[in-house]
Amino acid sequence: MTDLLVSTLTQGLVYALISFGVYITYSILDFPDLGVDGTFPLGAAVTAVLLTRGVNAWLTLPIAMAVGALAGLFTGFIHVRLKVRNLLAGIITMTALFSINLQIAGSNLTIDRGTDTIFTSAPVLALMGGASTMVRKLVVSFVLVLAVKLALDLYLKTKSGLLLRAVGDNAALVTTLAKDCGRVKILGLVIANALVSLAGCVVCHEQRSFSATMGTGQLVYGLAAVIIGISAMRFFSDSRAANRLRRTRGLRWLSTPAGTTAVILGSILYKLCIQAALSMGLPANMMKLITAVLFLLVLVLSGRKGEAIIHA
Numbered sequence: 345m346t347d348l349l350v351s352t353l354t355q356g357l358v359y360a361l362i363s364f365g366v367y368i369t370y371s372i373l374d375f376p377d378l379g380v381d382g383t384f385p386l387g388a389a390v391t392a393v394l395l396t397r398g399v400n401a402w403l404t405l406p407i408a409m410a411v412g413a414l415a416g417l418f419t420g421f422i423h424v425r426l427k428v429r430n431l432l433a434g435i436i437t438m439t440a441l442f443s444i445n446l447q448i449a450g451s452n453l454t455i456d457r458g459t460d461t462i463f464t465s466a467p468v469l470a471l472m473g474g475a476s477t478m479v480r481k482l483v484v485s486f487v488l489v490l491a492v493k494l495a496l497d498l499y500l501k502t503k504s505g506l507l508l509r510a511v512g513d514n515a516a517l518v519t520t521l522a523k524d525c526g527r528v529k530i531l532g533l534v535i536a537n538a539l540v541s542l543a544g545c546v547v548c549h550e551q552r553s554f555s556a557t558m559g560t561g562q563l564v565y566g567l568a569a570v571i572i573g574i575s576a577m578r579f580f581s582d583s584r585a586a587n588r589l590r591r592t593r594g595l596r597w598l599s600t601p602a603g604t605t606a607v608i609l610g611s612i613l614y615k616l617c618i619q620a621a622l623s624m625g626l627p628a629n630m631m632k633l634i635t636a637v638l639f640l641l642v643l644v645l646s647g648r649k650g651e652a653i654i655h656a
Contacts, residue, residue: 350478352619356612357485358550359565361543363573363607364492365536366566371603373532374512375423378434378563382441383415383537385559387544389449392554396455401462404545412541413534415441420530445556453554461549481550488546489608492539497601499535508532540566561632565614568639573610575642577602614638 362384369377387408394404415437423433455461462468463481472480499505510518511528518525540562548554621634 347478348619348623350482352615353612354478354482354485354550356615357482357489357608358546359543359615360489360569360608360611361492361546362540362562362566363569363611364496364604365538365540365543366563367570367603367607368508368532368536368539370567371570372509372512373529373536375430375529375533376434377416377419377533377536378431379415379419379437379441379537380434380540380563380566381559381561382438382445383412383540383559384544384547384562385445385554385556386415386441386448387412387541388548388554388558389445389453389544389556390541391545391548392449392453392455395459395461395548396453398459401460401465401549402467404549405462405542408541408545409538412544413538415541416533416535416537417530419537420526420533424526424530442556449554449556451556455548455552457552459552461552462546463549485546485550492542493604493608496604504531561635564635564639568635568642569610569614570607571610571642572613573606573608574603575645576609576613577606 362380365383366377366380369375369380390411391404391408394407395401399407418440419433419437422428422436423430428436460466463477463484468480468484472483475483500509507518507523507528508531511525511532518528544559547558617638618631618634621638622628622631626634
């Protein structure tokens with residue numbers, strides 16, 4: 345039971361990186377980026393190939409973020425410069441990345457057990473050599489997610505971060521400040537897709553494998569985690585935070601440090617719900633159906649339509 349809980353917590357932390365990317369695009373930018381389902385396996389594909397070729401495990405993290413950033417740049421360029429609607433721009437990127445991922449790593453690629461990952465690298469073993477593999481995965485994942493959370497919190501307080509938040513709320517205001525809204529949107533997509541690709545990279549390290557279909561449904565997961573997180577934070581927050589939340593507009597609250605915390609919480613709770621469903625005897629090949637049903641329940645229980653939750 346303890347091992348199952350540790351494994352679920354690890355999964356929730358790792359997939360929180362996807363939710364970070366989704367919350368930037370949907371909550372802050374108000375941009376339905378369907379390219380997430382292609383960017384996630386892109387990070388995993390690049391990581392799998394690099395690891396099999398002997399590249400240092402920790403070096404794969406920034407490389408995966410770089411290729412994910414390029415995918416976000418491509419989506420932003422199509423939308424901003426070529427004037428393609430945001431929804432279609434994401435679909436184009438997702439479709440293109442499916443073929444690119446196949447060219448990079450094929451349909452499946454397994455990493456040999458003798459190859460070091462970030463969880464079995466020399467620095468980690470030196471610090472936690474006596475810990476089990478599951479504990480190492482949990483600790484390393486927690487440190488990575490915490491570092492990303494703190495970096496996002498700091499960035500959103502900078503001038504660039506404030507402009508990013510303003511574009512989703514009031515693009516006209518950004519224009520009056522003599523700033524290019526298009527460039528700000530592209531920057532947001534670059535950051536979001538870099539984080540999603542990083543998630544794919546870490547999952548590849550954790551599972552020691554890549555599959556061309558592993559990105560299917562990741563957008564739904566990210567959205568559900570964000571919505572669950574905001575609902576949970578509403579329920580557990582103290583009176584002051586609750587009053588402040590009521591004065592804000594929906595998910596715009598997620599532009600605060602409490603928002604990134606909600607994303608992590610939502611991701612963990614969502615994984616726990618899925619694991620509970622599997623523990624009740626539901627077959628593993630029903631995972632996507634379980635995910636879809638759970639997402640529907642989240643939307644219904646929230647008392648709002650999905651569109652209203654995302655864009656409120």
